[in-house]
Structure formats: C-alpha cells, structure tokens
Amino acid sequence: MKKHDFARTSPQSLxxxxxxxxxxxxxxxxxxxxxxxxxxxxxxxxxxxxxxxLRINGLWASVQFGQVFGWLPVQCLERIMLxxxxxxxxxxxxxxxxxxKSTFSSRSAPSPAEVLxxxxxxxxxxxxxxxxxxxxxxxxPVQQVLPGSMMVRKLxxxxxxxxxxxxxxxxxVPAAYLEPVAVKRxxxxxxxxxxxxxxxxxxxxxxxxxxxxxxxxxILQAGTLVRVNATLGDxxxxxxxxxxxxxxxxxxxxxxxxxxxxxxxxxxxxxxxASANYRALVHIKPGERVEVIGxxxxxxxxxxxxxxxxxNTNATDEGAR
Numbered sequence: 001m002k003k004h005d006f007a008r009t010s011p012q013s014l015x016x017x018x019x020x021x022x023x024x025x026x027x028x029x030x031x032x033x034x035x036x037x038x039x040x041x042x043x044x045x046x047x048x049x050x051x052x053x054l055r056i057n058g059l060w061a062s063v064q065f066g067q068v069f070g071w072l073p074v075q076c077l078e079r080i081m082l083x084x085x086x087x088x089x090x091x092x093x094x095x096x097x098x099x100x101k102s103t104f105s106s107r108s109a110p111s112p113a114e115v116l117x118x119x120x121x122x123x124x125x126x127x128x129x130x131x132x133x134x135x136x137x138x139x140x141p142v143q144q145v146l147p148g149s150m151m152v153r154k155l156x157x158x159x160x161x162x163x164x165x166x167x168x169x170x171x172x173v174p175a176a177y178l179e180p181v182a183v184k185r186x187x188x189x190x191x192x193x194x195x196x197x198x199x200x201x202x203x204x205x206x207x208x209x210x211x212x213x214x215x216x217x218x219i220l221q222a223g224t225l226v227r228v229n230a231t232l233g234d235x236x237x238x239x240x241x242x243x244x245x246x247x248x249x250x251x252x253x254x255x256x257x258x259x260x261x262x263x264x265x266x267x268x269x270x271x272x273x274a275s276a277n278y279r280a281l282v283h284i285k286p287g288e289r290v291e292v293i294g295x296x297x298x299x300x301x302x303x304x305x306x307x308x309x310x311x312n313t314n315a316t317d318e319g320a321r
Contacts, residue, residue, distance in 0.1 A: 043065075049065065051072070143169060193228070201296065204220055253296070262302065265287075269282075270282045
C-alpha cells in the first residue's frame with residue numbers, strides 16, 4: 001500500500017514543521033484493536049476528537065488518540081486544516097559558526113542511525129507498517145518506513161514508545177505495534193577438531209551459523225562429500241569449496257570410501273541412485289577403474305566412462321580393505 005505523509009502532500013514555498021493531530025472524528029466512534037468490527041473496543045472516542053493518522057488499511061485507519069493506538073473507520077475521519085510553522089531561517093554567519101563549533105563532534109561520532117550492528121539479535125517483530133522516528137513522539141521526523149513483520153531489537157521504552165534497532169538504523173516506534181519473538185542468540189562454545197570426511201545423507205542447507213535461524217549459504221545434494229572441522233552441539237562445521245558453514249550432524253555419515261579411485265573386483269551394476277532399487281544404468285566387469293565423486297554409506301557415486309551413478313563399494317577393492 002502506498003504510504004502518505006500528510007505533512008508533505010502539498011508543496012510549500014517554505015520549509016515547514018507540522019505538529020499535532022492530523023484528523024478529527026465526525027461522530028462518536030469505537031476505537032478498536034484491529035482493522036475490523038470484530039476486534040475488541042478499547043474506548044469510545046467523542047465526535048470532533050483530534051487523532052493522528054498513522055496509516056490506512058482498506059476501509060480502516062490506524063490512529064493515535066492521546067496515548068492509545070487503535071483503528072477507526074476511514075469514512076468517519078476528516079482532515080484538519082494544518083497550520084504550518086515556518087522553521088526559523090539561520091543566517092550564513094550563524095550556520096558557519098555553528099558548523100565550526102560542532103566539527104569535531106560530528107566527525108568523531110557517527111549518527112546511531114548509520115551504525116551497522118554486527119551482532120544484531122532481534123527480539124521483536126513489527127505487526128504493521130511503521131514510521132521509524134528520531135524521537136518518542138509523532139512530532140519527531142520520520143527516518144524511514146518499516147514494513148510489517150520486520151525483525152527488530154528492542155533497546156528501551158519511554159511511555160507508549162519503544163526505541164528499536166533494525167541492525168542498521170535506530171529510532172522510535174509505537175510500542176503497541178511490536179510483538180516479542182523467541183531470541184535466537186549466536187552460538188558459542190565451538191570445539192575445533194581434526195578434519196574428517198563425511199557425506200550428506202539427504203538434501204540439506206549449509207547455514208552461516210549453528211542453528212536453523214541462520215541464513216542459508218548454499219544447498220547440498222544427498223551424497224555430497226564434505227570435510228568437518230568443528231563441532232557445536234548437534235551441528236557440524238563443514239568446509240566446502242572455500243567456504244565454511246554449518247549442517248546438522250544427524251544428516252552426515254562418515255565417509256566409507258577412502259580413495260578417489262576404485263577398482264571393481266567382481267561384476268557389479270551402476271545404478272541411478274544409492275540403492276539397488278534404482279534403475280540400472282550399465283553393468284561393470286571386474287577390474288574396471290571408476291572415479292569416485294561422492295559417497296553415501298556403503299555406496300559410492302562414481303564416474304565410469306560417459307556414465308555417472310552409484311555402485312556398492314563391497315564390489316570394489318574398497319570393500320576388500
């Protein structure tokens with residue numbers, strides 16, 4: 001839905017600072033907890049009451065009435081003719097003097113809104129599109145509009161307002177439009193280990209951290225060979241093509257194939273998958289050389305001439321070791 005900033009819809013010749021309510025009620029209304037008549041009533045608002053419009057959702061408007069946030073029918077609101085206040089004009093000399101006085105502080109400490117948090121751990125979620133403001137009130141400037149269901153971190157409270165961090169910006173939003181979520185903190189206690197080789201048993205995600213909430217770096221197919229170099233609880237850190245990531249230990253098995261090349265010792269069949277239930281691709285005679293490109297338990301994924309498929313290692317010199 002398109003956002004409307006009513007302080008900016010009409011072009012003005014001077015910079016303006018518009019404060020206070022934006023609309024008034026045309027009748028006595030019920031302030032509801034959601035955008036619909038089936039939501040609970042919080043209180044009754046008299047006719048001609050002043051409210052601050054936050055956003056519109058269909059036939060309903062999200063408003064602030066005093067210190068209470070809720071929803072009213074759009075058709076029962078009329079816009080107040082705002083009386084703008086011109087921002088005082090600062091002379092060039094005053095601006096230069098102020099700039100020289102604050103040069104050191106402005107360069108030595110970046111604005112909190114520009115700080116990127118490397119250890120950002122969200123603990124709340126927005127329940128609607130919100131204006132992220134510079135202060136705890138609707139009279140403060142809007143820094144940006146946050147979408148609904150955005151993950152944020154709560155920093156502090158002031159009345160009905162909450163100071164939050166998005167990981168890149170810091171500002172204030174109405175506390176009524178935040179809901180807590182389970183905190184998922186970065187895992188610690190990693191145990192380094194000697195590199196061992198394993199294969200994946202299913203198609204799985206390689207994540208940036210030891211947990212399902214971390215971003216996916218890439219997806220591995222079943223039977224992919226990986227090297228494990230660390231352990232954390234039920235997760236294993238793997239090395240794959242120059243990157244490191246985490247996968248569940250339950251989806252790995254130790255590699256049974258110890259060589260990159262195998263030789264068949266008896267006649268065997270190359271299957272399309274790691275089981276004799278898959279379609280047979282070709283029969284391989286004893287003494288044939290195959291190149292190993294993956295493993296899954298007692299099965300090895302190999303390249304044999306123009307074919308790629310799976311053979312049971314019991315039919316190779318690997319099974320005889």
